[in-house]
Structure formats: structure tokens, C-alpha cells
Amino acid sequence: MRSDRLEETLLPKRVALPVFASDALSSVAYAPDEIFLTLGTAGLAAYTYSWRVGIAVGLVMLVVVASYRQNVHAYPSGGGDYEVATVNLGRTPGLTVASALLVDYVLTVAVSISSAAQYAASTVHQLRGHEAQIAIAAVIILMSLNLRGVRESGTFFAIPTYAFMVAVLGMALWGFSRLAFGHLPDAASAPFELDPESHYVNGVTGLAGGFLILRAFSSGCAALTGVEAISNGVPAFKKPKSKNAATTLLLLGTISVTMLLSIITLGKVTNIHFAENVAQQLRWHGQQGRALDPSTVRFPDGRTFTQDPVIGQLAKAIFSNLPLLATVVTTVTGLILVLAANTAFNGFPVLGSILAQDRYLPRQLHTRGDRLAYSNGIIILASFAIVLIFAFDAQVTRLIQLYIVGVFVSFTTSQTGMVRHWTRLLRTETDPAVRRRMQRSRIINAVGLSVTGLVLVVVLITKFLLGAWIAIAAMVVLFFLMKGIRRHYEGVSEELVVDDDEDTTLPSRTHAIVLVSKIHKPTMRAVNYARAMRPTTLEAVTVNVDTKETQALQAEWDRRGIPVPLKVLDSPFREVTDPVIEYVRSLRRGSPRDLVTVLIPEYVVGHWWEHLLHNQSALRLKGRLLFTPGVMVTSVPWQLKSSVGIEDRREAEVPSAIRRGPGKP
């Protein structure tokens, strides 16, 4: 997109909501499952806590939304968590947030796509047992689409997101009305007994019970991921940007909490029994079954049961007389999960670019609008997500243990930054009305800080050993890697500062050397170009590897009357590079204030494999010459026929490929 056309693409609220909401809303597809499943390890009795856990998650969600509304007002330019933390707290907290966000983008892809694969398998039964392969294939497809630079329009997001909202809220409404009329059937899993796992045979009691409830709450907090997306995207809103963004955020929070609580309540009233280990926990008439795959169990009497995700089970129960609608619900849910993963493909390279600009990542990730810069980020993201999916066999429950830590590290740090932000402004602000508003904001952010901080502690305690340590280890590694990169760049920068009293005397003379191996067009062009440069001295240089060939070359050189002397370097080891380097060094030793230019004729080829056949010794020589001070290395290209047109084709490709993600973190 051209910079001067960015203005035209600002989003009204009705489009902004779906663009930024898919990540946050999609977590409804797995968060209730995790709450039921975690509580279920203590047996059915623990389900009495499910709606309390749901309400707790909902409350946290509302606090977070209220807090981020303050961010949106304070940073209308789109202060992502990284920026808020860096500006208000300094580089180390900023880098901490950045590490957490990078890890979380990878987990967003892994979790969303794994969950989508589950929905796919629950819709098309033939896919069952192949979830990991499906998920990996999906990541590769997403990566390819993003590499090709498919531009998502607002509509592209709007249709499936609104479809998802309509589907889930419609289903809830239908379910509640059937409940009111007493016609709501039980879920498919209701008739099965749910055994507690061995640690929890006594149900939810004592310290272990409390710990379990906290763990269910932590998993439920997965519903909060993606809420921060809007605060990154304020500049993409129509004016008044901040107000519109804040309204959208509130809307998003409300919809999200409504969905979450509806699903939990409906799950409770349809008697869903949701097991972590299907084969061990579920019984049928007192009998245990045998696992056919992780979610399917066959009982001794031949009955087979497949545990669908909660939304899937609800849809089948609620639309028991409209099976097509049930399929629509699961399909749309799968779709929004893919869309959620796709937002990470937009966010990750943008964050990478910002970090590169701050010199925490290699500079080539920065160049904005450059397709290649984004490509690297897209490939890195996809690769790590695939590794995770493969390592955890696309099991959402196991992946989710790694998730959330990062989000809450980022929430907490960002809220700390906001509190500091208001305190700083209050120090100078005198207008009492403004001061009141700021104090109110500070209180909201302080509450946000306390709540998210508390949740972070809970998440750390309940999830660390279950997998959060992996995410934390990854963050620590990233943190030090990025710090190291910045230190390196700073060191180089210092090394390169130009002193004001820098010696600016020019080299007194220039010596040009044309490297010659045989007489052909590239050589002649190099000689002509070198002559056109009018250096103080000019000579052609060849290395004598084969005496006969060298004599022939010398003879042809003379015959053609090329007006440049040809110098022959001896090569005792029949090697090309060393004699040239040695000769150039000897020139430099003779007159260290002079400048030596080495001209190397080079073939330009059109196919990658042609590189294997050409220029290899030129490349090596060039690499070595660069280490020699006071030497310039000039490539004189000769375009082989196979290369013609390549540049034009490339040029035609570029503009369409340049695009920008919807938000910047």
C-alpha cells in the first residue's frame, strides 16, 4: 500500500470489530473446554464451580477491557504493549514484553490451528486421528498465502467473524429458549459417568481442590488473548480514532464475556461430561472402554463415543432437530480459529519490524513495505508453530499450558507502564478537570495492574510445571538474544562514528586492476570500463596456472593490441586467489596512501543452478579481497542471455505483493 493512500483505508467500527476481534472471540472455541476438562479431573461434583470460574474469567476480561480503554485514549497513535512498556518503564521491561509477545504469536498459531483441526475432525469424521497432520498442513497453507501477500480486505474478516457471532449467540439464544420451554435435550456425553483422576478421588477439597479451581481459571483466561489487538490498531480507525476504538473494545469485551458465560451455562444445563483422558475417565454402565484415538472410546458392549469440543456437543444438542445448523456452527468456529491464526501472521512480522527498527533484531527484518522483510518473519513464525504442533501432537490441552503466560506478562507490564504514564502526566497537569480524568484512568489502570498481576501469579503457579516453563524459557532466550543483537549494533555504531576532525584527504592516486582469465566479452567490457574511469595506473592481471594457456592469452592480448599492459602473476600452488591478494597487498605496501580498485568481470545468470557453474572463483576472490584495507572491489557485470528479462519480471511482481497487516503491536 502506498503511504499516501493509507488514509483511504480507515475502518469504521462495524468493519474494525471483525478485523480485530477474530483472535479474542475465537478463544471461546477452546476456553470453556479447558474449564470443564480441568474441573472434570476431580469428577463431576467439581462442575459446580464451572460457572463461578466462568464469572471470574468474565470479570478479569472486563477489567482488562476497561484498562485497555485507557491505553487507547492515552496512545491514539496505537501504543502497543511494547511501546507503552518501553516509553514508560524503559528498555528492559519493553524487551520483556516484546519477548512475551513474540512467543505468544507462535502459540496463537499453534493453539488456534490445533483447535481448528479438532473442529475439522469433529465435522468430517474421516479426519480423526490425523489432527496433527491437518494442523501442520493448515499452517503451511496460511504461510504460503501470507508469503504470496494475499491482502485481506475488511470484508474478508467481516463475513466469518459476524457469522461466528451470529452462530454462537444464535445457538445460545435458541438453547435458552428451548430450556425455558423444557425441550432442551442433554448433550451426547451426558449419559456417561465421569471418574475423577486418582489424585482427586475425594473431589474438590483442601489445597489440591483449590489449586485445581485456580488451574481451571488459568486455562479459562485463554479467553483473554487477543483483547489487546485493538489498542495496537487505533490508527486504523476512522476519526475520532480513540473514541471509536474504545467503543469497539467495550463491544468486543461484552460479546466475548456473553459468549463465554452462555457456553458454560449451556454446558452445565445440558449435562456435558468433558474428560481430559476419555478412555480412563468415562464409564458406560460402570464399564471402562478402550481408546480408539485420543477422543474416541469403545465400550465392552460395542458402543462407541467420540468426545467433540464443547461447542460441537452443544450445537448437536441444541439443534437436535436441525442437524444442518449444528454443522454450520462447528464449521464457522473452525473458520474463525484459522482467521485468528492469520492475525498472528500479520502481527508477528510487524512487531519484528518494529524491534528491528529498535535494533533488537537483524536490520533486514525492518525495511517496511519490503516483501522480503515480512517473508522472513512469516517463515519463522510458521516454522516455530509447526515445531510446537508436532511436538505436542496438536493437542490443545497441552499447548494451552504454554499459552497465557506471555499474554499476562504483557498485560501486567503494560498496565504498570500506564500507571507510570498517568503519574508522570499528573506531575505537570494543572487543569482540575483533566486531572480528575487522569486520576480516574490511573485508578482503572492500577486495578488492571493488580488483577492482571494476580492472574499472572496464578497462571505461573498452576501452569509452570505443566508447560509454562517452556514458554518462559523461550522468552528468556529471546530476551538475551535481542539484547545481544542490540549490543552488537551499538558496538558497531560506536566504532563507525565519524569524528569531526576526521582525516578527509583523498587518496592521492588510483590504481585499477582488471582481472583476466581469458579474452571474451566480459573481459573486454571490464577493460573498457576501467579505461573510462581514467585511473592513474591501469593494468590487466592474470594468474599463471597453466603456462600454455597463459602464453596463448598473452599472444592474443598482443595480437588484439589491447592498450592495457597484461601482468602475469606466478602461482606456485596453481591457485588463483592467493597470488592476486598478495599482489594487491604489495601495491598497497608500496604506496599506502593510494587507492586500489580491482575490477572483476562477472556473469549475471538467470537460473539458480547456473550460479553453481559460474563466478565461484570470482566470488571467493571478492570475499577475500574485502578483507584487504584500501581496496575497492568492482563487479563488472555481463548479462548472459538467460538473465534477460528477469529484472523486469521481478519488478512487475513487487508492488502487488506489498501489503501491511491490520494492526501493529
Place this chain on the structure above:
Amino acid sequence: MRSDRLEETLLPKRVALPVFASDALSSVAYAPDEIFLTLGTAGLAAYTYSWRVGIAVGLVMLVVVASYRQNVHAYPSGGGDYEVATVNLGRTPGLTVASALLVDYVLTVAVSISSAAQYAASTVHQLRGHEAQIAIAAVIILMSLNLRGVRESGTFFAIPTYAFMVAVLGMALWGFSRLAFGHLPDAASAPFELDPESHYVNGVTGLAGGFLILRAFSSGCAALTGVEAISNGVPAFKKPKSKNAATTLLLLGTISVTMLLSIITLGKVTNIHFAENVAQQLRWHGQQGRALDPSTVRFPDGRTFTQDPVIGQLAKAIFSNLPLLATVVTTVTGLILVLAANTAFNGFPVLGSILAQDRYLPRQLHTRGDRLAYSNGIIILASFAIVLIFAFDAQVTRLIQLYIVGVFVSFTTSQTGMVRHWTRLLRTETDPAVRRRMQRSRIINAVGLSVTGLVLVVVLITKFLLGAWIAIAAMVVLFFLMKGIRRHYEGVSEELVVDDDEDTTLPSRTHAIVLVSKIHKPTMRAVNYARAMRPTTLEAVTVNVDTKETQALQAEWDRRGIPVPLKVLDSPFREVTDPVIEYVRSLRRGSPRDLVTVLIPEYVVGHWWEHLLHNQSALRLKGRLLFTPGVMVTSVPWQLKSSVGIEDRREAEVPSAIRRGPGKP
């Protein structure tokens, strides 16, 4: 080795023999095994043919030796089979030989090292069952030694080769004298019954029987591999080169045949029973056993038998009262097999270099004496050998089915070439004495041609389906690959021929452009160098990606009073490469007869990972600029501190590393 010191290293016969003999002699370690094993598939009765097969192989060996003595006289400069075929028969036969030889080098390594691993396992029992791992490790060690450029002196070859000759011939002598005195014990495998395999329950009868004998003969012909090495190495001999080489060749043939026949005879008299499938074919008191590993079988009564290679069984029987000597024999045999593999590590890169010189392989394999050129060859050879060892689980019997085809393709073609050679010479030769000698040589080569051609047909018929087709397919692929490479080089050559009426008018003006991203030492150096070149016009160019940064740059540029105008290019897509390319093109369009030089400041770094952090956009820009006609791209290097010393260190490494193999094929 310096070219001018090659003279000092010429070899006397007593050193030349071991240098060139290891490959040919080492095949005695597996050829007899293959004869016994192949015949054994038809049961014990077939062993009556073993010495006849041995004699047939011996006769072929003598014919081949006699033929190659003619090659040695005709090509004192060391005409390898490739050269003989190319000179006398043309390019296609030459390339056929080359493909065959390349494939055979790989097989030499795979077969020799796999056999060595068998000997190692028969000496150190703990290694049993891990032959493939041992073999792969050995190839990697050999590769590393060769990459480091360990120079084998004559002595390095002489000691183990002479030790092997002494060991095997001594063992034979001792065995025959014990036989004469009636004290020779049976081999360890003698008491077992040897069942024929199901196809051969009737023994060696009819067509199938004849086929089996031919197959045993084909496998036995493995003894001939490596005989041609001397003909490649004539220039390495002391004067009179040809005569000394011919004598050494005769000596080698005699020793080889003696060893082969001795071992077969001793195997027969010690009643060796050698099975292809130990567990299926061997019986103990009529009972079949169970395989513990491919060469070990346990019988129902608890007796365990491990089938050692023939030389190993003979050594144990003959030195039944001197077990230490038996161990010496197997150890020395293992050693010479490794040495044989090592000759391929010398021969393969040399042949690669010759083929590269003839433009059948990428040019960078050519540069003689250059360590890197050889390194590529060494790595390619080792990789393919490892793939083969892995694929065939280091089983010599399976690998040997791929071997030999290549050798006999090369023998046959080369002998055809020699017949043609003498016929051509006879056309002009008038001296009757010389003519007689030539006619005699022609007859010998014609006999060689007939015999090796016949053997080739036998080998093809008996081995094609057993694995030779793999070797042949590889040769065909190599053949067309090399032909394609040559065609490519020829096309390029033609494209680059300088016409005599070539336009040699120089570019009328030179424009220099210095690319600037910020003001630091590399930029200032590039500006100073550009000024020193005194181009017609000189300007600094920067791309406006971030307006604020660009303004700051412009301000500092003015403040410092840099005497070069700074041009700012707009970048609608915030991208760096395209605007520069477009600007350069516009300059060229404005005055197509002028020359444009683009100077790019570049960091020179010392660590590989620093490349990831620097120069990436410079590299990309350079790559793109080369496609633009009429442009020279100049790198102005700035050596970062981390790079200092790298070049000196590299220089110190090089000379010691340069070495040359003993022969050229």
C-alpha cells in the same frame, strides 16, 4: 606441493608398488568370499568349481595386466582410461568411461570400508551387528583426514601394503607346508552342513547351474578392480617411467593372482563352508539355527557359530597354534581395505578436476592445487558412499553386485581405444621393427578387448537385476548431467566470443553514485574513494524511507560540508531497492553511452553470524543492480574490528593444506 618440486618426489618401483597396489590387492579380502558364497547357494557340491572360477579370474587378471602394460608404454604421460577413450574414440566414449569411473570410486569406498568393518567385527567381537555404523564412521574419519589434507608419504602406504602381502603370502606358505606335512586343521565352518538354497536343490546343473558359475566368476572379478591405477600414475614413476610402471604392473598382477588362488585353494582344502544366509543354509547335526545377527547363528543345542570372512577362517585354521598371528592377518587385512578406500579419495577429486577442465563439471572443481576444489570432491564422494553403505546396511555381498560393471565398462572402452590407437599409428609407421612391436601390442589389446568385453557381458547378464542396474542408472544420469554442463558452458562461450570488429569505443562519461543511509565512517570512505576516482559527475544518493531521519541526514550532510551533492529518492512503498534501481535506469536512459558506477559501503565482518546482522540490503541491491546493463557495482569495504586478522589467519592455513593425490585417472 609446489609445481617445481614435483620432480623430487618421483617414486622408485619398491615405493610405487604399495602406493598403487592397495586397491587391487585389497580385493583379495572379499573376492574369494563372494566366489564361495555364490557357489554355496547350490550346496557344497558346487565348491568343486571354486578353483576353476579362481583360475578363470586369474587368467582375466593376466590378460588385463598384459593389456595395460601396452597402455603404459603408449601413454607415458599417464593416459588414464578417460584420456585413452577420449583421444582415440571421441567424447562420448570418454564421457562414458568417466561416468563409470566416478560411480566406481564411490563403490570402491563403500565396498572396501564395508568389508573393513566386517574384518573389524571379526577381530573385535563387541562390534558385531554395528558394521554399518562403524563403516559410516570410518568414511567420515577418512573424509575429515582428506579434507584436512593429510599428505600420505610413500612410507605411509608401504608399511601396511607390504605387511598385508607378507601376512597373506606368509599365511599361504605356512598353510601349504602344514598341508604337506598333514597337520592342516579344518576351518571352523567345516563341521556344518551347507544346504543349497531352494532354486538349486539339484546342485549345479543345467542352465541355472551355468548361470550360477558365471555369477561366481563375475563376483570374483572384483579382484580386478584397481589394476588400472598404475596406468594413471606413470608420471609418478622414476625414469624410465614406462618400463618401471610396466614391471610394477606385472608384479602387482602376479602377486594378486597368487594370493587369490592360494586363498581359494586353502579354503577348499580346509573345507570352508561359506553361506550367503547363515541361518538358513547352515545346519548342525541336521538342525537349523536361529540368526543372532547376519553372520551369527545359534543352534538348538546352544552351539553358536559366527561366520568370519574367508581370510579370517583360514588364518584361524592355519595359525591354530599361533592365535596372535591370526589376529595380525585380519587386522592387516582391515587396514589395507581402509587404504584402498583412501585411494578413491585421491582419485575422485583428481578425475573431477580433469573433467572440470574439459568443462564436463563445474569449473570450480578444476582449479588445481586449490584446497577447496578438492574439498568439494571429497565431500561428494563421502556422501554418496555413506548413502550406499546405509542403504545396503554395509553388506559387502549386496554392494558387490553394483561394483565391477563400472570397472569393466572402463576396461572395455579403454582397450577399444588402444586398438584404435595402434591402428592409427600403424597407418603412418614405416620402420618394420616398430611396426612389429605395434602389431604385437595391437594383438594384446585386441585380446584384452575381447576378454574384458566378454566379462562385461557376463557381468551385465548375471548381475543386472541383482543391483548392477543401480550403478548403470547412476552412470547414465551422470553421463547426461555432464553432457548438459558442457553444452551450457559451450553456449556461454559462444555467446561471449569477442568479434574482431567489436565496438571498442569507451563510454564517454562516468557517473558515480554513492549510496548513503547514514553518515558514518564507511560512508565517508566511500565518498572519499568516489571523489578520488574523479568521475564526470558524482552524487550521493539516499532513499527517503522515514522523512524525519532523511531530514536529519540532510542537515548533518550540510553541516559537515561534504563536497558532494546529496540526492534524496522518494520511496512510495518505503522500500530501498526499487527507487535506486529506477534512478540508475533513468540515468542510463538519459545517456546510454555513459557508464554508471554505484558505490556501496559494505561492512566486512569476522563471524558468520554477523552476516545475518549486516549488509543484507546492500547484498540484495547489488544482486539486483547487476541485472541492469551499463552499471558497475563497487563494494567499498569497511573492516570491522571483528574481521581484523581473519585474512592473515587464513593465509597461514593455506599452503600446508595443498596437496595432490598420487595418481590421476
